[in-house]
Amino acid sequence: MSEFKELDPVLHSQLRLAVVSLLIGVKEAEFIFLKEKTGATAGNLSVQLQKLREAGYIDIVKQFKDNYPQTICKITISGIKAFDKYVKNLQSYLSAGK
Amino acid sequence: MNKEKPSISGEESLRLIEQMIGRARAAEKDSGRGWIVWGWLLFLTSIIHYGMIKAGIQKGNMVWQIFGVTAALLFIYEQFLRKYFVKAVVKVKTYTNELVSKLGVAFFISLTILVYGNIRLGINNTGLNFGYLLILYGFWMFIHGSAFRYRLLIVGAVINWAGALVIFYFKEKLGAEVLLLHAFCVAMGYLVPGHIALIKYGKADSLTSGDQVTL
Numbered sequence: 001m002s003e004f005k006e007l008d009p010v011l012h013s014q015l016r017l018a019v020v021s022l023l024i025g026v027k028e029a030e031f032i033f034l035k036e037k038t039g040a041t042a043g044n045l046s047v048q049l050q051k052l053r054e055a056g057y058i059d060i061v062k063q064f065k066d067n068y069p070q071t072i073c074k075i076t077i078s079g080i081k082a083f084d085k086y087v088k089n090l091q092s093y094l095s096a097g098k
Numbered sequence: 099m100n101k102e103k104p105s106i107s108g109e110e111s112l113r114l115i116e117q118m119i120g121r122a123r124a125a126e127k128d129s130g131r132g133w134i135v136w137g138w139l140l141f142l143t144s145i146i147h148y149g150m151i152k153a154g155i156q157k158g159n160m161v162w163q164i165f166g167v168t169a170a171l172l173f174i175y176e177q178f179l180r181k182y183f184v185k186a187v188v189k190v191k192t193y194t195n196e197l198v199s200k201l202g203v204a205f206f207i208s209l210t211i212l213v214y215g216n217i218r219l220g221i222n223n224t225g226l227n228f229g230y231l232l233i234l235y236g237f238w239m240f241i242h243g244s245a246f247r248y249r250l251l252i253v254g255a256v257i258n259w260a261g262a263l264v265i266f267y268f269k270e271k272l273g274a275e276v277l278l279l280h281a282f283c284v285a286m287g288y289l290v291p292g293h294i295a296l297i298k299y300g301k302a303d304s305l306t307s308g309d310q311v312t313l
Contacts, residue, residue, distance in 0.1 A: 014106055014114060021118030026125065026192045033189035037121045087115065094108045 007093075010055045011086045015040055015048045020083050023058060023075040031071035049073060057082055126194040128246055130295030132202070135172065137288025139165055144281035151274040159222075166213070173206050194245050201245075205238045225276035229265035232258040232283055239287050250294060254287030 011017050018038045023029060035045055052058045057079030061072045075083075106114070143165040150158045212234060216227040236258035243251025261283035265276060272279065 012106070012111070014110075017106075017111060017114055018118050021115045022122045025119055025122040026190050027196060029122075029190040030188075033125070036189075037118065090108055090111055094112065 007089055008082055008086050010051065010057065011082060013048070015044065016052055017086075019045075019048060019052060019073075020057060020075065020079060023073060024080065024083055028072050028074040031073065034073060052079070055082075122190075122192075125190045126192045126246060127299060128195075128198070128242075128248075128295060129299040130292040132176070133288045133292035134296065136169070137284055137292055139169060139172075140284045141281050141289060144277045144284065148274055148277040148281070151277070177203065198242055198245050201238065201241055205234070208234060224270055225272055226265065226269065228276050228280045229262040232262040232265065232280065235283070235287055236262070239291075243291075248291065248295065250291035251287070254291050257286045258283045 011020060015038060018040075019034055022034060022037055031042075031045070031049075034040075034049075035042060038045065040048075049058065049060060053060050055078075057076060059074045059076055061074075063070050063072070143161050146161050147158045150161065209231075212230055213222075213227075216222040216230065221227050236255040239251045239255035239258060243249065243255060261279055264279060265272060
């Protein structure tokens, strides 16, 4: 798949792309929301969220609310820019292939 | 969703993005419960007041005072106290929901000042005050409906603005019937869209929770 080599490898993964696509349109989302909407397992989602956090694309805040642990995810400015670039690259590849 | 797959095609990526953005957008919804309560309060108060006038009961303004106190208490409960009594799980916060919440606060502040102004200027007994109220309702409906892309609320806004025009055109000639016009506009702008939104909200909830992607 050499034609996709310039696509951001952090985003060019199904689950990470799904997470960023969900977060791009909201202010913040709980872990459980991302899990429900992506249908991912908790373990896999945690790993992918960590990768996105390490890339600086999302912020993760862990807190307690009413004695229950809560993990809140929010896209960063870098994440928005990276997603924007990813979509533009993707569109150019798709239009070039037509 | 399975463990990370090494590569996806461009089409798959685009489809996934569209799916997820659509799913996040589906989280931007309003159950309509707030408008239903508010709408019924307004509707019943108008009808009761109209009935009192027709029955020759002079204390018609009292029902609006009761309405005002009830609405104020409900507003305080909804804005400040509800979170202490109802442990609602908010899984996602959207910019639209936040904006609409602030719009609600602005609406009630504007409404309070407007009602005070109507009483102070002495036009609350002319029926013209309902024209100003319908303009304000229409404003709220139009913004709220646009934010949630809910056409029925926008139609409600147009009906309320038309109602205001009718009131200002006929002025005092409408008499007690202004209350029926007010009730009609409230029904079209709050009750009908509210009840339909509530039905759709329940369906959307079950749809979004069960509608999983399998990648």
